[in-house]
Amino acid sequence: MDLLALADFVTVAQHGGFGRAARASGRPKATLSRRVSDLEAGLGIRLFERGARMLRLTEEGRALHARAGALLTELEETASAIASGGARPQGRLRISAPVLFSQTAMGKLAARFAIRYPQVRLEVTTEDRPVDMIEEGFDLVIRVNPDPDANLVGRVFLRDGxxxxxxxxxxxxxxxxxxxxxxxxxxxxxxxxxxxxxxxxxxxxxxxxxxxxxxxxxxxxxxxxxxxxxxxxxxxxxxxxxxxxxxxxxxDVPPTQLWALYPSRRLLSARVSAFLDFLKEAFPMGTAEELAAYLAD
Missing domain, CATH: 3.40.190.290 (D-Maltodextrin-Binding Protein; domain 2)
Structure with a gap:
């Protein structure tokens, strides 16, 4: 597969159109259109639904965008780490967290993470609704007792009653x-x-x-x-x-579980891995008593 064509597809998908992608990347609109068409022909699938005034990802396009975006980000981070001689996490990390956890603990967690990893640009959004990680561009979400989702994997990091x-x-x-x-x-x-x-x-x-x-x-x-x-x-x-x-x-109710969820175990970015390890360090046993001590610290 042509990685340049794949990168152009991701750029177009991220910006929602060939014109906006061309202006953002400085690449000719015709070149982007041709490369995406070549990629579609090579894969034998349609990645975009094209209309007179709109461009929308197909189901196959959304699936490829989710995986290709992670792959290209990982490649970029790996190349940057090799060039700099280290493997420090860097780049943007977008997290969605529930309201109560954000009000009580997330501010302190985010601040301490930012101090430890100054090259990561951490963005935390507070909301209880079940966000669409792929469509809304989140790298990780924290959720309370989430419903099963075949597209997400994760781990319980806290339990409360x-x-x-x-x-x-x-x-x-x-x-x-x-x-x-x-x-x-x-x-x-x-x-x-x-x-x-x-x-x-x-x-x-x-x-x-x-x-x-x-x-x-x-x-x-x-x-x-x-x-x-x-x-x-x-x-x-x-x-x-x-x-x-x-x-x-x-x-007398089932215990509350806080999950950290992300799209795939494969090609997990250094930023997400660092934040997951950071949660484990903050709450090694994952108990309500640990969270209470953290809030009081």
Whole structure:
């Protein structure tokens, strides 16, 4: 396969058109068009759907772009490392991370990573939605309990649980009596929380008096005595130790897992590998207690 034609295809795909790719690369538009056509002919597939006013990658084009882009980046990094006599990660690293993890830990992680690897241009986007890594150009995404995706591989780097906590001012009710509660999201049909404590497994009857959109808002309201809340162990362990919150029990729900996901194990860039190793160094056991200590550091 002609690597120059492949590089021209990636350039056109990244810029969304032959004209924009020509202006960005300084190469003639006709040359880019001819090389992409030659690549399509050699592969026997159509890589772009061409219209009068638009150019769109086909399914095969998207698959080739995802893999070819990683391959060319790896080749470029390897050549640069050889030329400089080292293998330090460099270049742009785009990461998408969930809101709560970003608010509590990602800022510190990103800053420490940037200090260690000054030649990497780290970009962190905060959002809970399931981004399309290929279409949106992310190198790595951090997700909570992600759905299986055949196009992504990754590893769990943290596990956390949920604790049911309240301010010392909130009196624990008798069995079957409702207690005011602060919840995240809609209050529809939320009436009981199952929990495990010193008395075994019980159902806590709740009255959702406040619904908010983030767990940090839940934490603030629970600290102020609005009601009982269900929060990550890593987020409340220091409040419990300091007496600001009382631990009523552990929520009887599956554990929360934080995954670092990327498109392929093959041709993994030095930047992504360095960040994965950095996560492992920060959380070697991947426990809620480690995350709580990291937040308090």
């Amino acid at each position: 949920l604790a049911i906590v309240a301010s010392p001012a909130v009196v624990r009710p008798a069995q079957g009596t409702a207690v005011p509660a602060v919840i995240r999201g809609s209050s529809n049909d939320v009436r009981t929380w199952s929990m495990t404590g010193s008395a075994g497994r019980t159902d806590l009857v709740i009255d959702p008096v406040l619904s908010v959109s983030s767990l940090t808002m839940v934490q603030d309201a629970v600290r102020m005595g609005v009601g009982v809340g269900r929060l990550p162990v890593s987020l409340v362990s220091h409040d419990i130790a300091a007496g600001r919150l009382v631990h009523w029990g552990d929520a």
